[in-house]
Amino acid sequence: MFDEYEVIPAVDMQEGEVVQLVQGERGTEKRYGDPAEAARRWVEAGARTLHLVDLDGAFEGERKNAPAVEAVLETVDGEATVQLGGGIRTAEDAIGLLDRGVDRVILGTAAVENPEIVREVSDEYANSVMVSLDAKGGEVVVSGWTEGTGLDPAEAAARYEELGAGAILFTNVDVEGQLEGVKTGPVERIADAVGIPVVASGGVASLDDVRALKAAGASAVVVGTALYEGSFTLEAVIDAVA
Structure with a gap:
């Protein structure tokens, strides 16, 4: 899935616009314009994968940014891998998105509530399911990071690997969106627990953070606020981990 360590720009969408939240809290968002324009900018800067999240779908359980997703798919048109999460609650939903041209679906709440959905979608599209474990x-x-489950992230990751997940997306909500740096310990625990790729997200503020997550065993890192706020350019961070 990831031949080498990747830096993946986030395109989080709320009400049809790119936003970044602090610790996943609604009302903390800062807006960054049109999702398709952001996607084009990141692809032109060297992104090989884009990380799309329908935040309205994540909070409300129903995808609300489908037109924006369509615009991104048309804009990218195969030039980058597209992974999408937020509001995907059924296998039919997930398979429909994969049929449409999304390369990977990200299942969070749905996978916790019905773990067999991972197997069902994976049987149809191998290595297409990324299970999101937000902690x-x-x-x-x-x-939308509002309800606890009692699950340990590393133990859950191993379970989903057995069910056919192609990758794990781990977001540390404690540091998400704060530009105060990452915590590598949880990422290392999950990477040690599974043999599939682990994609880290949350707290990246510097090039050193990106390097630290690579050293912790992550196969890729999702970066949002730091890119949108200009802490570094995508070109610079790609060069830094080459």
Whole structure:
């Protein structure tokens, strides 16, 4: 899935616009314009994968940014891999998106509530499911990071690998969107627990953070706020981990 370590720009969407939230809290968002324009900019800067999240879907359980997703797919047109999450609650939803041209679907709440959905989608599209494990205080949280599950992220990751997940997306909500740096310990635990790629997200503020996550065993890192706020350019961070 990832032949070498990748830096993946985030295109988080709310009400048809790119936004970044602090610790996943609604009302903290800062807006960054049109998703298709952002996608084009990141692809032109060297992104091989784009990370799309329908935040309205994540919070409300129903995808609300489908037109923006369509615009991104048309804009990218195969020039980069597209992974999409947020509001995907059924296998039919996931398979429909894969049929449409999304390369990977990200399942979070749906995978926690019905783990067999991972197997069902993977049987149709091998290595197409990325299970999202978002953690607050060491506990997996769902429904837009608002509900605790009691699950340990590393144990959950191993379970989803057995069910056919092609990758794990781990977001440390405790540091998400704050530009205060990453915590590598949880990433290392998950990477040690599974043989599939682990994609890290949350807290990246510097090139050193990106390098640290690579050293912790991540196969890729999702970067949002730091790119949109100009802490570094995508070209610079790609060069830094080459």
